[in-house]
Amino acid sequence: MSSAILLENVTKNFNDFTAVNELSFEVKAGDIYGFLGPNGSGKSTTLRMIMALIKPTSGSIRLFGQSLQENRSEIMRKIGCIIEKPDFYGYLSAKENMKLFARAHLLTYTTKQYDDLFSLVGLKGRELDKVKTFSHGMKQRLGLAQALIHDPELIILDEPNTGLDPQGIIDLRNLIMTLNKERGKTILFSSHILSEVQEICSNMVVINKGKVVVQGGVSDLLSHENLTVKLEVVNPLTTAVVLRQSKWAGMIESQEEKLFVFKMGKTEIPEMVDYLSQHQLGIERIDYRNQLEDYFLKITNA
Amino acid sequence: MKKILVLVMSLFSVQAFAIDDPNALIRELNKRFSQVNDYTAHVRMTFDIPGVKMNTMNGKVFFKRPDRFRIRTKGIFFLPKQNPLQNMSAMLLDTSSYTSVMSGYEVVKGKKCAIVNIIPLKNVNDLILGKFWIDIKNPLVLKTQITTKNNGTIETENVYVANSTFTLPDQIIIKLETKKIKISKMLAADLNKKSKDTSKDNKLETGTIVLSFSDYKINTKFADSELEKTEE
Amino acid sequence: MKEFFAILKNELIKTIRRPRSYIGFAVISFICLMLQGAFYQDGRELLTTVTAQFDNIFNVQGNILNGNLICFIVLQTLIVQMPLLVAFVTGDQISGETASGSIRFLLTTPASRTKIVVAKWLSGLVYTLLLLLVLGIFALFVSRAIFGVGDLMAMNSEGLTIIRADDINWRWGYAFLIAFLSLSVVASLSTMLSCIMDNSITPIVTVMATIIIFTIIGMFDMKSFDVIKPFLFTTHMISWRSLFEDPLPVHDILTSCAILFLHVVIFLGVAIFYFKRKDITN
DSSP states (O other): OOOEEEEEEEEEETTTTTEEEEEEEEOOOOOOOEHHHHHHHHHHHHHHHHSSOOOOOOEEEETTTTTTTHHHHHTTOOOOESSSSHHHHHSBBBHHHHHHHHTTOOOOHHHHHHHHHHHHHTTTTOTTBBBGGGGGGHHHHHHHHHHHHHHHHHEEEEEETTOOOHHHHHHHHHHHHHHHHHHHEEEEEEEHHHHHHHHSSEEEEEEEEEEEEEEEEEHHHSSSSSHHHHHHHOOOHHHHHHTTTTTTTGGGEEEEEEEEEEEEEEEEEHHHHHHHHHHHHHOEEEEEOOHHHHHHHHHHEE | OHHHHHHHHHHHHHHHHHHTTTHHHHHHHHHHHOSSEEEEEEEEEEETTTTEOOOEEEEEEEETTTTTEEESSSEEEEEEEEEEHHHHHHHHHHHGGGGEEEEEEEETTEEEEEEEEEESSSSSSTTTEEEEEESSSOOOOOEEEEEEEETTTEEEEOOSSSSSTTTTSSSEEEEEEEEOOOOOHHHTTTTTTOOOOOOGSSSSSEEEEEEEEEEEEEEEEOOOGGGGGOOO | OHHHHHHHHHHHHHHHHOEEEEEHHHHHHHHHHHHHHHHHHHHHHHHHHHHGGGGGEEESSSSSSSHHHHHHHHHHTTTTTHHHHHHHTTTTTHHHHHHHSSSHHTTTSSSOOHHHHHHHHHHHHHHHHHHHHHHIIIIIHHHHHOOOOOOOOEEEEEEEEEEEEEEEEEHOOOOOOHHHHHHHHHHHHHHHHHHHEEEEEHHHHHHHHHHHHHHHHHHSOHHHHHHGGGGGGHHHHHHHGGGGGSSSHHHHHHHHHHHHHHHHHHHHHHHHHHHHOOOOOO
């Protein structure tokens, strides 16, 4: 698969503040790529750099194999985006707004094409209303229409679920899947909510404080082979002795009083619980998280 | 032929009055004035007024005895408040309103003139003193100096060529003293002009208006309504 | 080029459709009609403030209070208001979109930032031209219809200049062209500030503050200010008045036009330079 987005050592400084620090990741064409990070992690700055709204301090950004700096116009023809909350010209109708964007892309849309576009984003019947009368969710839908109007190869969605009602979120998820599966669009989807990314993305990168924390395939990152298991026991001293003599001794990451932390596969958990029961050792609580959840929880708590 | 006859008669009449009698000179002048009941003429006006920039203006003059007067133009023009065209003949014609005194002789444009002072006996047009330089050989007013209470002093120089028999000048040069016309910067909204020395602006300067007449039509009995219209 | 005309058309549509664009037209029409009404009622009395100083010496004859004089007075009255109205729209063109966020959509189209700034600047100039057209129609043609045509008694601080009616139309034509060039400086300054600042009010206020300060400097007859005056664009903005001087100060007019044009080029140049490098962070 060819590369749709390739960031190499991209850094962005705002005076003394480093918003993005030596960031590198690659989005393959045809992928739905999750871009995850807590608020203020540098997600929007990164996406703005990809959309040429912000100039990187250093590093290189290549889209479709071309340098963004040198081929901006050509690249922009192939990208559609919603960056943060979509803002339109409130004094114009939804359709008039779309006409502006169509004209900017040198497109002449027929009435039917506009109808299809508004149907696709769930705004059919509201196209002649002034945008100033729209709710945030409706603006978000219009933002999606704007991102799709020129049938781009790559769609960048920055927190597109913000402001959408539950049905809207489901509709958007289905739309993203359809665009990817049926029309072959590459999608870069940013969010600060892990579950949103988990559900639709094939690959993802998690960033924090402008740096990559973890990246890879969602299935790998969410694998049950390398879980973080937390075990709280009744009798920590005896339990420690018993466990250190068992096959799980090498999987113990840490122990703090009653809490033991292991790295192990999901299948190991019932076996270990049985083993402790046989030794009449009581368990107060047990839970497990995969690596990604673990990382994400750490950085969001921080 | 008629004109020649009038001219000859005028020459004879010059010999008939005593040159040191101002009343005789005025009588002769009034006799000539009296020949003109009305006239129209083309007038070309040039202006040199301190603080006013104005191009030459053409117009038409309408006059009816004793002092009904109108200049019709297509635009704006300035005339002295004491209009010499309007006032000179009217002032001299009413002999009961003034007393005339001979105050000497002076050569004006190569012609010996008697200087006749007109001192008003009653208040007519705020006149304080009128000085008339009258050609003693061919009684025509070649120069005047009229001083009024409110309007200061106005001098005129009259040039006669074609219609001297009717005492109608071909050119009148009006000179008057005036302060330079100034418009306040705020009123003019003429901002950003460089400041300049304004100390001289309050001094009196001489303004000149030259009226050149041509195409006189005398005693044509035009309608009074012509005197009402302002625009040519 | 097709792309440029497409975004220029977009900008013109936005300018035409924005409610605030019409405030300028309304203000100009209102001021013109108000002044015309006032002059119709009390014009002769107002003129006595001018003629009083030579009233006892001269009779001014002819129709002084005519359409040309009203237009002249309206134009000089609007010295302060017109730049405000121009800045009100042009100062908001980029910063307003930056503040609202719609600039992000504009900048993610294929059009380059230079093209976007120039298109916005040009649409600002078209708006300025429309404002002047409305002013011309109301101040000149409506005034002429009400008060008639006649010689213009142009009031300058140097005195009065009488411009003959048959010699005035070409002067008005050039006067409006120079007024357009002057207001283009304001539009360009607003565009420049609009590129630099991120909210819609500050560029408008800054333009007005600049014009007010420069105008105050121009108002005072102080030797020390004379050194600065030639360098202030406001000094040259009123050079339209020079067309109503006699003789015509052609050299001064051309110099002022060149200086105004230079200001336009500099302001637009800075606007493009800055905007090309600007990070859109909000």
